[in-house]
Amino acid sequence: MARKPAPVPAEPVKPRTLFDKIWDAHVVERRDDGSCLIYIDRHLVHEVTSPQAFEGLRANGRRVRRPDLTIAVADHNVPTSNRAAGIDDEESRIQVETLEANVREFGVPYFAMDDVRQGIVHIIGPEQGLTLPGTTIVCGDSHTSTHGAFGALAFGIGTSEVEHVLATQTLIQQPAKNMRVTIDGDLPPGVTAKDLILAIIGNIGTAGGTGHVIEYAGRAIRNLSMEGRMTVCNMSIEAGARAGLIAPDETTFRYLEGRPHAPKGGAWQVALGLWRRLPSDKDAVYDREIVIPVADIPPQLTWGTSPQDVVPITGVVPNPDDAPDEDRRSAWKRSLDYMGLQPGTRMTDVRIDKAFIGSCTNGRIEDLREVAAIARAAVARGRKVADHVHAMIVPGSGLVKEEAEREGLDKVFIEAGFDWREPGCSMCLAMNADKLKPGERCASTSNRNFEGRQGRGGRTHLVSPGMAAAAAIAGTFADVRDFR
């Protein structure tokens, strides 16, 4: 095989991006063909994409090379109600039991279904301080991009790669190109990180970031909380980018300090010193730069079956005759047909059947507080979730649930007619019992409005948590700014 040893690192003269710095630090070997073998600091494992990988290890007589850098949790198949009864669906139950048998056999740390730390893998990594700036993080799950909010290089991989990382703690990767999306200005009241990332995807398209890592920058990003930054980075994959990144800053450090796996004492000070040197150098060059003026976007939602099919809540269902090209025209027609929508219909006239609040995009405490604010305001005006709507709230983890209940949010939800449930991926992808029936329309805080994503024939509109709550109460999509 054509290989050469990694060159001795010279004093860096070329200004580097945040991505370049993390990449360079983790290169085990550069190959003649341009690919690199990179070291993985943290491997998150869930039940859906790992059974064949563990089976592969077993077949080859291999062990997990660094169980101490690996953490497993079941999230996709877990029930979100009556958890004590176990998992009803046989296939789902076997998949979770298989994970449990594998973590025992290979000595991988695991948060069981009855552990308060159990939750969606991308919620619990940050929560436990397992997600740290400057690290490389992978998981057999495309929304691993979420962890980029901490300035970690985090991306989704397939099952063969999961096996590869379990066995070697490395991956062969093609270096990504650098892309920067700068969003200056301030978000208006009622407009959230979710609206921002939907607007970005609407702008650059679902292939806009292909081959790139997107670094998000600018005042609107800096002013986001860690929860908001995670929402933005989470949907980088919907913009085609395998990973999103936000430079770590004081907001990041405040979030991390004191978390169970974050460094402590002297180590914390050393870590801070390293993390402060991570942000991109001033003169770093990006392969692609996009600047989005954000000053006055209204709340956003999707109308079609691609995350790039975005309209403002003040807008209407678009007409395929107005599509920018022939490809889009046929895609829009297909979407309208699937979604059961007529061009020109005002989005606020579109009636919903379900609302789903949760997922690795919007299942964190800040999201639930946003929903509670809308619910409280509604109850104060004598309103509740519309009679024809079933509105589920699924916290992202047991700890998010515990915190929400400590703050009394569960009582607000229940009083306003929401269904308050146990943590998991739930109806984001309908692998457990939570799913849409054919033709049902859902206001969803998740990340994908693909055909059949929330259940066969189900119709998904992506929205922020506040927008989902407003739609649940109005019974049709509604402008959350009228509900505050």
Add this chain to the structure above:
Amino acid sequence: MAHRSRISGTALVLRGNDIDTDRIIPARFLKGVSFAGLEAHVFADERSALRARSRMHPFDDAQRRGARILVVNKNFGCGSSREHAPQALQRWGIAAVVGESFGDIFAGNSVAIGMPCLRVSERDAALLQEAVEADGARTFAVDLEEKTIRSGNLVVPVDLSDGARAQLLEGTWDATAVLLAAGPQIEKTAARLPYLNGWA
């Protein structure tokens, strides 16, 4: 694992941009603990939706059942990282996917199971799709050494990263090769990463 340099056979066209991995294999088929049998469910929902309207999905066309090369358009395999998508296609019989562009994770997963995703220009994708649809028996040959797809007089250049091409040609996408060649280097890298060494 065996190396891949030449893939030939008949072809199948699936038109449209942004065909996501949820469409290729819906999530409810991801509950197994092995990939066996996934081929039965490739494009399950859109195939049954078309059948209900008395229309035929290309994957239901009996004349195309032996196809080994799938010709697609832009951003094929975007979305979820599920390896089940390329696994389902490969187990159905597809050995190479040719298209204008691919989702990054899908393309990586495909290489990892020895199924190349080859990029062609928009014009060449249209040429190939017309040629395939005109004659179901026509055979095409992908050559990774010379980076072409050929059929009779038709010769179309294809592109893939040098890294992916090398892995396919050398059959070196598996962990054994890496561990044999880079084991000590892996430990050297681990030894210099502060996260793994108590921040010392």
